[in-house]
Amino acid sequence: xxxxxxxxxxxxxxxxxxxxxxxxxxxxxxxxxxxxxxxxxxxxxxxxxxxxxxxxxxxxxxxxxxxxxxxxxxxxxxxxxxxxxxxxxxxxxxxxxxxxxxxxxxxxxxxxxxxxxxxxxxxxxxxxxxxxxxxxxxxxxxxxxxxxxxxxxxxxxxxxxxxxxxxxxxxxxxxxxxxxxxxxxxxxxxxxxxxxxxxxxxxxxxxxxxxxxxxxxxxxxxxxxxxxxxxxxxxxxxxxxxxxxxxxxxxxxxxxxxxxxxxxxxxxxxxxxxxxxxxxxxxxxxxxxxxxxxxxxxxxxxxxxxxxxxxxxxxxxxxxxxxxxxxxxxxxxxxxxxxxxxxxxxxxxxxxxxxxxxxxxxxxxxxxxxxxxxxxxxxxxxxxxxxxxxxxxxxxxxxxxxxxxxxxxxxxxxxxxxxxxxxxxxxxxxxxxxxxxxxxxxxxxxxxxxxxxxxx
Numbered sequence: 001x002x003x004x005x006x007x008x009x010x011x012x013x014x015x016x017x018x019x020x021x022x023x024x025x026x027x028x029x030x031x032x033x034x035x036x037x038x039x040x041x042x043x044x045x046x047x048x049x050x051x052x053x054x055x056x057x058x059x060x061x062x063x064x065x066x067x068x069x070x071x072x073x074x075x076x077x078x079x080x081x082x083x084x085x086x087x088x089x090x091x092x093x094x095x096x097x098x099x100x101x102x103x104x105x106x107x108x109x110x111x112x113x114x115x116x117x118x119x120x121x122x123x124x125x126x127x128x129x130x131x132x133x134x135x136x137x138x139x140x141x142x143x144x145x146x147x148x149x150x151x152x153x154x155x156x157x158x159x160x161x162x163x164x165x166x167x168x169x170x171x172x173x174x175x176x177x178x179x180x181x182x183x184x185x186x187x188x189x190x191x192x193x194x195x196x197x198x199x200x201x202x203x204x205x206x207x208x209x210x211x212x213x214x215x216x217x218x219x220x221x222x223x224x225x226x227x228x229x230x231x232x233x234x235x236x237x238x239x240x241x242x243x244x245x246x247x248x249x250x251x252x253x254x255x256x257x258x259x260x261x262x263x264x265x266x267x268x269x270x271x272x273x274x275x276x277x278x279x280x281x282x283x284x285x286x287x288x289x290x291x292x293x294x295x296x297x298x299x300x301x302x303x304x305x306x307x308x309x310x311x312x313x314x315x316x317x318x319x320x321x322x323x324x325x326x327x328x329x330x331x332x333x334x335x336x337x338x339x340x341x342x343x344x345x346x347x348x349x350x351x352x353x354x355x356x357x358x359x360x361x362x363x364x365x366x367x368x369x370x371x372x373x374x375x376x377x378x379x380x381x382x383x384x385x386x387x388x389x390x391x392x393x394x395x396x397x398x399x400x401x402x403x404x405x406x407x408x409x410x411x412x413x414x415x416x417x418x419x420x421x422x423x424x425x426x427x428x429x430x431x432x433x434x435x436x437x438x439x440x441x442x443x444x445x446x447x448x449x450x451x452x453x454x455x456x
Contacts, residue, residue, distance in 0.1 A: 005175045005176065005179055008171065008175040008178070008179070009171035009172050010168075012167060012170070012171035012174065013164055013167040013168045014164075016170075017163050017164040017167060020163040021160050024156035024159060024160060025156070027156070028152060028153060028156055031149065032149055035145050035148070035149070036114070039145065040114045040125070040127055042140070043081070043114070043126075043127035043139070043140065044127060046077065046081055046138045047127060047129040047138050048129075050070065050073070050074075050136045050138070051129075051131045051134075053067060053070040053073055054067070054070065054131060054134055054136075055131075056069065057069070057070065060087065060133075061087060061094055061134075062087075062090060062093055063092070063093050070094070074096050075097075078097065078098045080140055081096075081138055081139065081140050082096055082098055082099050082104065082124065082140070083096040083099075083138055084096070084103070084104045085134055085136055086134065086135040087134055088133040088135075089133075099119075102119045102120060104117065104119070104124075104126060105126075106128075107126060107128060108128065110130070111130075112128065112129050112130065113128055114126065114127040114128075116142065117139065122141060123141075123143065124139040124140065124141060124142055125139060125140055125142050125145070126138070127139070181204040181211075182210060184201075184202050185201045185210075185214055185217070188200070189201060189217070192221060197221070197224065197225040198225070200218045200221060201217050201221070202214065203215055203218070231292065242285045243282070243285060243286075246278060246281060246282050246285065247282075250275060250279065250282070253271060253275045254275065256271055257271045257272065284418070287422055288418065290422055290425070291401070291418065291421060291422060294422075294425035294426070294428075294429060299425065299429050301342075301343040301429055302345065303341050303342055303343055304341065304343070305340070305341045306339065306340065306344060307337065307339060307340075308338050308339070308372065308379065309337050309338075311340075311344055311347075311348075312332065312370075315348060315370075316330070316332045318352075319355050319368075319370070322355060322359065323355075326364075327364040327365065328362050328364065328365070328367070328368055329366070329367045329368070330355075330368050330369075330370070331367060331369045331370070332369070332371070333369065333370075333371045334372050334373050338379070338455075339454070339455040340379050340454055341453050341455050342430060342450060342453050343426075346429075346430075347430075349423075349426065350422075350423040350426050350427060350434075350448070351383070353419035353422060353423050354383045354419075354420075354423060354446050355368065357419060357420065358383060358385040358387065358444070361385065361387035361388065361444075362385045362387045362443075363386070366385070366386035367385075368383070368384070368386075369383070369384045369385075370382070370383050370384075371384070374454055376454070377451075377452045377453065377454040378449055378450065378451050378452065378453070378454065379449075379453050380447070380448065380449050380450075381447075381450075382445055382447045383445070383446045384444070384445045384446075385444055386442060386443040387443050387444060388443075389439070389443055390436065390438060390444060392438070395436050395437065395438070396435075396436075398420055399420045399421060399423070399424045399434070399436075400421060401418055427448055427450070430450050430453065431451050431452070432448065432449050432450040432451050432453075433448075433449050434446065434448050434449075435447050
């Protein structure tokens with residue numbers, strides 16, 4: 001059971017049902033005990049009635065001689081009780097007629113006692129008491145009391161499942177009330193993101209565990225907000241502090257290169273290499289800053305609505321030129337007519353990064369193909385090449401930064417080495433996914449899914 005509310009409800013119901021079961025069992029035991037005590041009290045009263053008549057009898061009882069007063073009393077109470085009298089040295093000297101030919105067994109040799117006995121197919125509650133030389137035994141049928149006990153047992157057996165069902169309903173209500181603050185915290189937490197770090201979780205009134213948890217999480221969000229602000233400040237500072245010196249280095253290098261060309265100097269090649277490395281370093285700084293903004297959630301998307309076919313037509317024109325310059329063939333297919341809402345500048349950057357990577361790893365004369373289609377509100381783009389592909393173990397790692405796995409096809413040999421990492425960050429900022437798979441006929445296929453961007 002994955003739901004905390006369901007687990008709390010079940011635990012509550014089980015606890016209540018177990019308590020009800022124990023209480024029912026104890027109640028049943030106590031009920032039987034009290035019934036036996038009450039019956040023993042009545043049997044004792046009957047024994048005392050017999051004692052009074054034995055005490056007033058003119059002569060001691062024998063098996064052949066009974067006291068008329070005793071016989072009359074026994075006849076009156078015969079519907080409810082069974083009587084048997086023992087006399088020391090004479091055995092049984094009196095038995096009530098309702099015993100017929102049965103004899104009440106001894107349950108104690110020489111002391112007052114009570115217990116359950118079986119006569120033929122009847123269960124009796126029997127009580128015996130001593131009066132001088134007499135031992136008076138009085139019994140009553142347990143059947144009517146047994147039926148009451150059975151009814152009570154059935155009620156208890158039926159009551160426990162009913163208690164379980166009722167406690168489930170109560171538990172659902174109670175758990176809903178108990179978890180209401182947590183649900184409010186959950187809803188607030190889902191609203192907190194990189195652009196809304198100032199919001200905090202509601203803190204319930206009081207100082208219970210939930211309130212302390214809310215305060216602890218708010219302190220955590222405070223630290224996260226502080227960290228994000230530090231990253232944003234670092235991004236802004238780095239953009240200023242790194243780009244400006246690099247621009248100055250490039251300007252001075254270009255000036256030296258011009259002077260070198262004008263004077264016919266021999267260091268022209270070194271200066272050109274230096275300027276290429278400076279340009280490469282500028283691209284790395286620019287790409288790292290973009291990744292830093294994406295990691296901090298500060299990558300701002302400028303979403304616009306436009307026709308996907310128009311956007312792709314513009315990209316295909318440039319892609320065809322780039323492919324021809326590299327002696328490759330670029331094709332596009334399945335360009336769908338649909339209005340999509342994305343940041344077209346960043347999506348174009350992703351496609352150019354993928355295209356550059358494909359051109360570098362596709363042999364001359366081979367094809368690079370872009371295909372698109374719509375699935376509901378999702379926009380799918382797939383770029384395929386006819387290069388060597390990537391080992392299966394490296395398909396996921398190529399989207400990491402500066403990856404140079406063995407045999408891996410990463411874009412780290414030329415350029416900044418961050419193209420695929422940037423592509424994944426941009427697509428993730430759109431709420432989409434990007435992945436790479438090897439084609440069955442050879443080559444690599446990079447698949448992009450932009451989720452819920454199609455406007456119909």
